[in-house]
Amino acid sequence: MNSYVNMGVGALLGTVFVLMTVSITSEGIFHAEVPEKEGYAIVAEAASEGEAGADTAAAAETPIATLLASADAAAGEAVFKKCVSCHTADKGGANKVGPNLFGIVERPVASHEGFGYSAPMTEFSQGGAVTWTYDNLSHFLAAPKKFIPGTAMGFAGLKKEDERANLIAYLRTLADTPVALPAADAAAAPAEAAPAPADAAATEAAPAAPAADAAPAEAAPAPAATDAAPATDAAPAPAANN
Numbered sequence: 385m386n387s388y389v390n391m392g393v394g395a396l397l398g399t400v401f402v403l404m405t406v407s408i409t410s411e412g413i414f415h416a417e418v419p420e421k422e423g424y425a426i427v428a429e430a431a432s433e434g435e436a437g438a439d440t441a442a443a444a445e446t447p448i449a450t451l452l453a454s455a456d457a458a459a460g461e462a463v464f465k466k467c468v469s470c471h472t473a474d475k476g477g478a479n480k481v482g483p484n485l486f487g488i489v490e491r492p493v494a495s496h497e498g499f500g501y502s503a504p505m506t507e508f509s510q511g512g513a514v515t516w517t518y519d520n521l522s523h524f525l526a527a528p529k530k531f532i533p534g535t536a537m538g539f540a541g542l543k544k545e546d547e548r549a550n551l552i553a554y555l556r557t558l559a560d561t562p563v564a565l566p567a568a569d570a571a572a573a574p575a576e577a578a579p580a581p582a583d584a585a586a587t588e589a590a591p592a593a594p595a596a597d598a599a600p601a602e603a604a605p606a607p608a609a610t611d612a613a614p615a616t617d618a619a620p621a622p623a624a625n626n
């Protein structure tokens with residue numbers, strides 16, 4: 385009996401001894417430093433002055449209306465070289481990787497015949513209610529994938545404001561009747577005046593378009609609306625296109 389107890393105790397002690405040895409040894413091998421503070425330290429150093437400045441500049445971007453006032457269409461033609469691998473821009477030009485861009489300003493989004501647009505682009509068009517206003521073009525060309533997530537346009541974007549403005553000024557000229565430039569001091573105005581250029585797209589009203597040059601300025605008192613929203617309001621006009 386006694387010897388059984390002794391054996392039992394011995395076995396137990398033996399086990400404990402082995403366990404402790406393993407524990408101590410592994411502690412030695414896999415020693416984990418306990419950090420003074422729990423959790424990961426996420427070092428988010430303030431961006432260097434230069435970067436921060438650039439970010440801020442991007443956030444407070446100059447309205448395209450203002451930029452277009454001093455844009456240079458001829459310089460924009462050179463910028464358009466970045467687009468020609470995928471786009472033609474002549475009247476009746478073929479669709480390539482991207483759709484033909486003739487008359488793109490104020491053209492309803494995702495509306496070019498014979499081109500298979502991506503689902504996100506089609507969705508963005510809201511059935512043709514949304515047009516390529518100067519604002520929309522500027523935002524899209526600055527960062528296509530940011531403005532229309534999932535777009536099939538594989539182009540990084542034109543970050544430089546002046547380049548973008550010059551390009552858009554050039555795109556504007558690629559039309560039977562270029563859409564009136566927006567009033568520089570009222571970015572919202574062109575959107576309000578949208579119904580007129582939309583009509584002009586029907587070519588008939590062409591002579592009226594140059595007169596519209598003055599129109600946006602008069603529409604200026606309504607600068608409350610800013611973004612793409614007013615374009616949605618213009619829904620009835622493009623509907624007539626179908």
Ligand code: HEC
Binds near residue numbers: 466468482542
């Ligand atoms: C790598 C090819 C590629 C390049 C480069 C490219 N695009 Fe595109 N672009 C496309 C494709 C593809 C689409 C259709 C996108 C979709 O359906 O999502 C498109 C669509 C567009 C649209 C919308 C057209 C519509 O009918 O709604 C505009 C505007 C446009 N591109 C302008 C430009 C301009 C300006 C440049 C040059 C700065 C440019 N793209 C460079 C491929 C390209």
